[in-house]
Amino acid sequence: MDPITFSIIRHRLYRIVDEAVITLKNVSGSATTNEGHDLMVSLYRANGSLLMGGVGFLHHLTSAAEACKAIIRRFKGDIHEGDMFLLNDPYTAALHTSDIYLISPIHYDDQLVGWSACFVHVYDIGAMSPGGFSPQSQDIYTEGFSSPGIKIIDRGELRNDVLDTLLNMVRNPEMVSLDIRSLIACNNVARDRFRVLIRKYGEEIVDGACMTLIDQSEQLLRDRLRELPNGKWQSRQYMDVNAEVHRVGLTMTKEDDHLVFDFSDSSPESPYSINCAYWASWGGLFAPLFPLLCYDITWNEGVIRPIEMIAPEGTIVNCRRPAPVSVATVGAIQSVNNAACTTIGKMLAASEKYKGEATAVWHANHFAIFLFGQNQRGGQSIGILTETFAGAGGARSFADGVDVGGEVPNPISRMANVESMEAAFPLRYLFRRRMKDSGGAGEYRGGVGAELAFVPHDAPDGGLHYVVSGKGTQFPMSEGLNGGYPGAPNSYLWVHSNEETAGDAPLSFAQSLESMPGEKESVTWGVYPIMGRDGLYVQWNGGGGYGDPLERDPAAVVADFEEGVVSEWTLRNVYGVVIDGDAGELDGPGTEAARKAARGTRLQREAAE
Amino acid sequence: MTASKKERRFVVATDVGGTCTDTVIFDTSGAVHFGKSLSTPPNFADGVLDSIAAAAREAGLTAADVLAGTQLFTHGSTVVDNTLLTRAGAHTGLITTEGFEDTIHVTRGAYGRWAGQTEDQIKHVVASFRPDPLVAMAEIAGVPERVDYKGEAIRDLDEAAVEDAVRHLVENRNVEAIAVCFLWSFYNDAHEKKVREIVSRVAPDTYVTLSSEIAPVPGEYERTSTTVINAYAGRIASDYLGELTRKLGAGGYDGPVLVMQGYGGLLPASEAAGRAVGMIESGPAAGIIGSKFLGDVIGDQNIIAADMGGTTFKVGVIEGGEFEYAREPLIDRFHYLAPKIDIVSIGAGGGSIVSLDPRTNVPRVGPQSAGALPGPVCYGRGGTEPTLTDVAVLVGYLDPAIFLSGEMTLDMDAARTVFTEKIAKPLGMSVENAAIGIMRIAAAQISDLIHEITVERGLDPRDFVLHAFGGTCPILCGLFGQDLNVKRIVVPYAAAVNCAFGLASSDIVHEYSTTKTLQVPSLANDVNAIFDPMIETAKAQLADEGFAVADMRFERAVDFRYGLQIHEVTTPVRGDDTFTDDNLESLGADFEALYERRYGKGSAFRDAGMEMTMFRLTARGLGARPEMIKEDLEGEDGSAALTGRRNIFVEGRGGLAEAAIYSFEKLRPGNKVSGPAVIHTPITTIVLQENQTGRLDQYRNMIIEFA
Secondary structure: OOHHHHHHHHHHHHHHHHHHHHHHHHHOOOHHHHOOOOEEEEEEEOOOOEEEEOOOOOOHHHHHHHHHHHHHHHOOOOOOOOOEEEEOOOOOOOOOOOEEEEEEEEEEOOEEEEEEEEEEEOOOOOOOOOOOOOOOOOOHHHOOOOOOOEEEEEOOEEOHHHHHHHHOOOOOHHHHHHHHHHHHHHHHHHHHHHHHHHHHHOHHHHHHHHHHHHHHHHHHHHHHHHHOOOEEEEEEEEEEEOOEEEEEEEEEEEEOOEEEEEOOOOOEOOOOOOOOOHHHHHHHHHHHHHHHHOOOOOOOHHHHOOEEEEOOOOEOOEOOOOOOOOOHHHOHHHHHHHHHHHHHHHHHHOOOOOHHHOEOOOOOOOOOEEEEEEOOOOOEEEEEOHHHHOOOOOOEOOOOOOOOOOOOOOOOOOOOOHHHHHHHOOEEEEEEEEOOOOOOOOOEOOOOOEEEEEEEOOOOOOEEEEEEEOOOOOOOOOOOEOOOOOOOOOEEEEEEOOHHHHOOOOOOOOOOOOOOOOEEEEOOEEEEEEEOOOEEEEEOOOOOOEOOHHHOOHHHHHHHHHHOOOOHHHHHHOOOOOEOOOOOOEOHHHHHHHHHHHHHHHHHHHHHO | OOOOOOOOOEEEEEEEOOOEEEEEEEEOOOOEEEEEEEOOOOOHHHHHHHHHHHHHHHOOOOHHHHHHOEEEEEEEOOHHHHHHHOOOOOOEEEEEEOOOOOHHHHOOOOHHHHOOOOHHHHHOHHHOOOOOOOOOHHHEEEEOOEEOOOOOEEEOOOHHHHHHHHHHHHHHOOOOEEEEEOOOOOOOOHHHHHHHHHHHHHOOOOEEEEHHHHOOOOOHHHHHHHHHHHHHHHHHHHHHHHHHHHHHHHOOOOOOEEEEOOOOOEEEHHHHOOOHHHHOOHHHHHHHHHHHHHHHHHOOOOEEEEEEOOOEEEEEEEEOOEEOEOOOOEEOOEEOOOOOEOEEEEEOOOOEEEEEOOOOOOEEEEEEEOOOOOOOHHHOOOOOOOEHHHHHHHOOOOOHHHEHHHOEOOOHHHHHHHHHHHHHHHHOOOHHHHHHHHHHHHHHHHHHHHHHHHHHOOOOHHHOEEEEEOOOHHHHHHHHHHHHOOOEEEEOOOHHHHHHHHHHOOOEEEEEEEEEEEEEOOOHHHHHHHHHHHHHHHHHHHHHOOOOHHHEEEEEEEEEEEOOOOOOEEEEOOOOOOOOHHHHHHHHHHHHHHHHHHHOOOOOOHHHOEEEEEEEEEEEEOOOOOOOOOOOOOOOEOHHHEEEEEEEEEHHHOEEEEEEEEEHHHOOOOOEEEOOEEEEOOOOEEEEOOOEEEEEOOOOOEEEEEO
């Protein structure tokens, strides 16, 4: 392959994906797509293998490849220029029903030369609960419209019968229609630009460049793996739903130039919709693998070749039809993300050369809270609490995690302003701020998560309802690395005001959970109201820490304390730091002594065990 | 402005950049004099005076002669950008709504971590950080108060708490400036105003910026960030403009000092002084205005203005004579909200280093740059990495002997040696073929970038004329311009002083806006009730500045959006009539057409309803335009300017081919030159590819057409 032409074609392939993403965000004006960047666009080769993965929710890159392959199988002999297919069945390839894949073959001179696929989390999919996450669903049949593959555009003509059937099954069909239109526009741009590329360089040269690109990625990853130590690394992720505890157990084995992810140690499939199907787990392990091991390698089929996964059927990471999966993306898939992040991090940390690439877990636990109800203008609103896109960064081997800094599987995301939320929903925030002590302790501290509280405000119906899929309040999920502590878990509290006196009571401007009046009830799973003077309080997890907290620079601990992200209790008991009571200044010798004593206690404890 | 036109015959425009300060003196006789001097940070005003003196010398005058004879001084300055980039601003505190103290540090989650980063940086998540904030956590004070989404004050401001906070910030934390940003203050600014009263009583020397004045728009994170940036750089900006005005006055100039804003209009220094954020990136904005001015003269309404020099590639788009404002402007990774011309800037230029990926041997151009120092290998200043400029020498585009009119000779042998060793040999290619390949890669990457920028705005590059500025752009524009299929290319004669043309051809422009949400349909009277007071204020302001009513222009625009959607589109109001229900309805129709054009067919979503969210007024006091000297056209034959022939890379021939070499200074207006050709000008090099024809127009712009 001529290196010059190769370099030019590679650059253009990246830009094609970029332009398609821009188109997707432009046409779909939704907050989830534009703020949360809950989307993905990628290019695939004629056989459906990943050619060029874009920056979006990364666990979709491989699942959409499987979706292309499923369409190739199902529609053999019936795939034409100008067709477009819709697929959202989790037991075929999708992650959950509300993430719809739209898949477009790319033809040139009547030859199938590639595919473009994209997804957005659609506004609604007709599942039991509005918004797509259905904590109360007991099987796939209650999780809304689902298709293993259907032709939605036939040789350039939109099949209105198909579209109308889908729209007939969802809440707010206009918004879903707009989502679908944005996916169509996105594929059109990708397809047209790809064809221009072929017209300019010829099919053979472009395909040659694509194959070279894939081979290069494979070679680069294999070379990197050979540089890393051989070994086995483990992670166990616990998720509690109501009273039940589920486990995603991973053993990652690295030998020579390949990696095996073995999830055999995982719980049987759950009656709750946190399960995920096979291709979802497969995608879930790649979401951290791409940025952690392939930050400088093109994300394509080549990166996939050295990787193997074992996920026994009937487990929470490979559930069987008709197990419910609507919460998968923030359930088992996210735990697969976390576990893979941890095992890869452990492997990287064991290498002098790659230690700097290791990270503790970022944002281990999404809190997909969907608000719905009548808004202050009299219309209906459904929307995700976009704060869930603002997780906390895990600590690195050289630096603290980024406070409220996002997540690894979705590198580009952001949350809405409070003013945007208050304009869209009849709510008033009491506070939204970083959460003290939520970051995992360590030589480098995990980034802190945050807390918020809001109350109804000007709600025509007196308030709203919300769907909460709040697993993981009992155990911390953002694992630390190399002795670092995990970040604090999530918490969701319904603060019941005293309804009888509330009418005349002055508005609450409480500045903390403690000062919010009323009894607090933990709500984690289901659909709940927020009415009258009641409040909802949400606290989200911090990132995992890195290294032993007793090794943390005491001055950094004091600075954290002064900034309000670490409490005095933690400073003293976890970090072993002593400060002068009145002035609050660091007591160096006192800290030395306290840390020595703490190490002594640890030794005794280990001896006792 | 009392002196007669005869005595005051100059318009002076000075543009302060990071490295150089450029001045152009426009004589009402039509003569133009150009002066350049080094910028003098942090005392930029000294450099301005140096630069005026340099331009005066060109005119055979002294700085005093010029200043005494100047009727108007226009100015663009990088002082605010510099203050932020070097973190040289005031020690700044922030007072905000209790409960939301972390808003500025949290940066809407990951947003502040990835915004402004390249794709490679974004993919390398583990290596990413937020920039250090301009205001320390310990210098943020939350105070009890609350306004709701309707603008209703539902909790009184705790004035005692404010006083305590101010004392604490000023006395214990030694802050010099205080930013004030409360939730929903753009609907109700009473609490913010009260804070200023308290500060002026308790700590009168403290510089104060209110969010409701500097950026009265929704979105508390971006609004807070804007307010902090303004407080941080405010005193330096106002001191600078004060000093500059004094120095110009001491030099004999007593007319108005007009300062360029990022939105491409001028403000009197006295007003600009309070709006530091307005000066951010005002130099590049002046460049776009310069391009628009040129477009008006030669009849180009749709322009892609691309400027590529040694280190930076900047692109702005003018469509139908109008330009768009950036949607999410950033300065050094900090967000701010201020009307600012949308200009995309990336690190790419003649100094971009050419390298091979050590793992795959795939060649790449950039992102590293040799900058001005050590610069390209051929400059002989110690550069050891091959750059795009070195490659341009190797493919025959640059003539080593007459670079920049011979002010500098290029060391072609050194470039060849380094390029052979580091690029050609490892690729197993001849030097010529490898160099040609690198040129093709560079051109393709620029083409990709411009295509993406236009697509993002819903535009098609085929409808545009490319204006190529800078030392590097005219070398490559024949390659990427043809690839993009633009209508034609213009290499402006006045490219070197384009920003100064922009400064001198701009109006005094005041931007006003009112944030208010009105559902569609709304009563025309409700809309008039929003615009009328803004227009009254603007009229009074322009009258104060000495404008007659005949020289005032008012342009209204309304931001619309569809319900449940986040994209907002600024929709210009046609004509000056007050609103009636009819023309309000046609404004809504204009919005829908604009929306579909920008966001794509099928993106408009009428069913969710429409709303108006912001009402904007642009008030112009019309300024005089400089005259461009128009020469008579002569014959097409340009052979008198032919200086020789040499082999250059010609894309259409797949390799090196013989090209005619011309001296720009010997070409006459009307002359035509056919590609392949190279035209050496005193400031740049123009390369014509095969099937391209260059024609010198009456203003000595090189107009390149494709066959």
